[in-house]
Amino acid sequence: MQLPYYPGSKYKLLDVLLPRLLPLTEGAAMFVEPFVGSGAVTLAMMNRFPDLEYWLNDRDPTVACLWHAVRFHALELIKTIAAFHPSEESFYTYKAQLNAIEGVPATRQGRIEIGFKKLALHRMSHSGFGGGIRGGRNQKLITKIDARWGCRSTHSHRPSDPQSVSARPRGANHGV
Numbered sequence: 739m740q741l742p743y744y745p746g747s748k749y750k751l752l753d754v755l756l757p758r759l760l761p762l763t764e765g766a767a768m769f770v771e772p773f774v775g776s777g778a779v780t781l782a783m784m785n786r787f788p789d790l791e792y793w794l795n796d797r798d799p800t801v802a803c804l805w806h807a808v809r810f811h812a813l814e815l816i817k818t819i820a821a822f823h824p825s826e827e828s829f830y831t832y833k834a835q836l837n838a839i840e841g842v843p844a845t846r847q848g849r850i851e852i853g854f855k856k857l858a859l860h861r862m863s864h865s866g867f868g869g870g871i872r873g874g875r876n877q878k879l880i881t882k883i884d885a886r887w888g889c890r891s892t893h894s895h896r897p898s899d900p901q902s903v904s905a906r907p908r909g910a911n912h913g914v
């Protein structure tokens with residue numbers, strides 16, 4: 739499953755990447771992701787190696803807030819997601835707010851809010867980057883702004899390479 743849609747995500751390359759990464763985990767204690775973005779590779783690794791320690795990095799503070807909220811404030815993030823319905827107004831408001839962000843907010847609530855807005859903006863945008871609004875201005879296109887909001891809009895990835903499905907989840911994920 740992808741959380742934020744991200745241009746350049748390695749999601750579609752997992753079948754290629756995972757078989758090369760899996761052997762490198764032997765004897766490793768930590769997986770470091772310098773450009774986490776959508777977390778495509780990291781989530782796949784966490785799924786297979788929940789006992790590894792994970793270090794996620796991204797220069798974009800809104801991306802950092804999203805993964806921070808997922809890791810440390812999941813319940814509040816879920817509640818915020820459940821209470822939200824996509825709208826044109828929220829798309830443009832969130833976009834302006836996130837563009838103005840210069841750093842990770844100092845408060846817990848601020849981090850959750852920005853993380854949520856990052857996720858919502860990606861899901862409401864056409865490209866997944868917060869560029870154009872999904873459904874177009876005034877929602878004249880067939881695909882509407884909420885097409886990627888809700889459990890029906892997520893999809894699973896089933897790697898075809900046997901190596902990439904050899905290790906199954908063994909428990910809760912570790913730190914970010």
Ligand SMILES: C[S@@+](CC[C@H](N)C(=O)[O-])C[C@H]1O[C@@H](n2cnc3c(N)ncnc32)[C@H](O)[C@@H]1O
Pocket residue numbers: 744745746747748749772773774775776777778779795796797798801
């Ligand atoms: C294409 S996306 C991430 C790709 C990721 N592997 C995935 O599958 O989603 C690139 C990410 O790297 C981040 N980034 C770009 N340059 C960076 C840098 N110099 N240091 C840290 N993060 C950076 C961006 O903010 C963006 O979130």
